[in-house]
Amino acid sequence: MTNSAIGEIYNQQADTYAGYAENRFAWQYLEQPAFDHYVSDFYKSNTHVLDIGCGNGLVARHFVERGVLPQNIMGIDPSSGQLALARQATPGANFVESSAESFDVEPESLDLVVTNTVLHHLDNDQLEAMLARIYVTLKPGGVYFFVDIDPDQSAESFDPKRVNTWKDVATPWGTQVPFFNRQPGALLDALNRHGFDMVAGAPLSIAPEALLEDQVQYEHYDSRPSRMAARFQKIPTMKKIPRYYDVHIPNLIQSPEEEIKATLVDDYFKAWNKQSLQLISQIFSTDAIYDEKPGEREALRGLESIQQYWQENPVAQQNIRTDYHIIGHSPDKAVWARFSAAFIARNKPDVVQGYIKFEIDATTKKIRRLTEWFEHV
Helix, strand or coil: CCHHHHHHHHHHCHHHHHHHHCCCHHHHHHHHHHHHHHCHHHCCCCCCEEEECCCCCHHHHHHHHCCCCHHHEEEEECCHHHHHHHHHHCCCCEEEECCCCCCCCCCCCEEEEEEECCHHHCCHHHHHHHHHHHHHHEEEEEEEEEEEECHHHCHHHHCCCCCCEEEEEECCCCCEEEEEECCCCHHHHHHHHCCEEEEEEEECCCCCCHHHHCHHHHHHHHHCCCEEEEEEEECCHHHHHHHHCCCECCCCCCCHHHHHHHHHHHHHHHHHHHCCHHHHHHHEEEEEEEEECECCECCEECHHHHHHHHHHCHHHCEEEEEEEEEEEECCCCCEEEEEEEEEEECCEEEEEEEEEEEEEECCCCEEEEEEEEEEEC
């Protein structure tokens, strides 16, 4: 299901939903109390908040009522009709038409990102892309908070024939909307891989005072918990990388293939310590790729490019000291090393640490791709 299709569905329902949303029972007695319980420490004037799938701005108005300045709140939604209502009802806040996975926000500019009953409108690929964007836009230690349908409470989530499929569900405001039936545990696994640690979370219980408001609705939500809420915190990039690539600890007894890989890792660091262009030329294949800081720099392709880079960079370093160890292997059979290095570069001391992923051709016994993530410390 594309975002534009979902946006159009909510465009058609914008006015109908608006008449229902403000006094929505689940918002008043399940979702709003969850925000107050889990993220009340963000109710400050200078908190920068992004609400993904903001609809008509209900959550944005909640943050304004709790003290956040409107100009520090941004909402995105694929429905232009919903956004028009949000702008009208929430002056000062910024509302932008965008999908959940492709919104444009300055890196490390947000304190908090929230989604309220949005995740079930995303398939697995869209969810992965959204989490990747959230990670980039949050400040170090920033928080992602969500309230959503609890797949653990759905029998369909445990049915292999129905899991990871779309269906149409009836809404309380008398329409139908698309719903992605996600496998239990898949959301938490995705959050873990994308660099988030769970701080707090649980299935939501209906507030007791709701019984006085509407006994039928109360019994509906009290009989079978349908919502969950959780707060996740962004972890440092260097901690995220081996988790994202599912790096497993090495076996105590190495296989012949693992011994070849370990030897090449050793040779790589020997070449660095000795500034040996000759050894580098021996351990990389002629069509090797050298990808330093992926996504930030263009990868070097071919042995000649790697040799030229080494002549200009590592070979120009002085007083090199490195420490490294193999931390494991990823499902694509790459071997991973954690390293730290201290050296003098351009007459200035430098210390770096990070990870290197070695993809090795077992037939030629050479490195065919090296990917390196590091930070200066």
